[in-house]
Amino acid sequence: MKLDSRLSRMLHILVHMARADGPITSQAAAEMLGSNAVVVRRTMAGLRDAGLVQSVKGHGGGWTITAEPDQVTMLQVYRAVGEPRIFSIGLADPNSACLVEQAVNASMRSALKEAEEALVTRLGEVTLADIARDFERRFALLGEQARTA
Template sequence: MALSSRSAAAIHALTMLARWDDSLTSAEIADSLASNPVLVRRILGSLRDAGLVRSTEGRGGGWTLARPPGEITLYDAYTAVEQGPILTRHAHPPSTTCDVGRHMRALLDAEFREAEQAMEERLGRTTIAHLVQQVLAKGRELAREEGLRAGRV
């Protein structure tokens, strides 16, 4: 597979920006990702080029969403930071003298195209706003569980 962790980091960063609804620095986002701020700035730069985030320089500057979180899909984030097909095709043409090699490229192209279309459709249904709702629900659930544990002790 050609998929890297850039799309996961991009979705994480977008969700943070939507969750806090405030300007965040690349260092703050990198802390949450347990990553390097330079790597995060590269990802944010790609998101900015795609029109998903904007940055402000200077004191109090940082990164903010350029669009409402309900209008940013996971597929938007994916396409902003990933290049090329999701599933890797043959690096070299297979042998045309082999019965399998002669037909495999066309067969895999059809299968891989269908799988990629399914992924695009699925990621296109989920928005950053939806992820923020899930994060908040998980937080409430955890607080409730911790409250129950504390009450039992």
């Protein structure tokens, strides 16, 4: 399997939604992501259940962000998409009867736990508003470069 990109994709769309003045359709989102409208709906369903967005059917419908961008962290989005497995490495047998393997498992668990905590902590510190501000900075920088070129 390739990388699970649900978190990354949802962040992408959420920031777009935060900047849009109306709903974004699944089709439009899919085009932004280079993906498929069904995949978008499937993944966004988690965000809707988490209360981060709402969906409206029919003409003029689509997806709208309902939460305040400065109140939504990457961690919340990660959880809203179902808390996908973080690591692709892990224990061979979590419940081995072999004491050697138990010792190995203890050291592996400890290392992975530390890394996961570092990740979760960081995800909890960055909001959609932070990412949107970074976008604005990049956007301004681009205009700057165009003018001085």
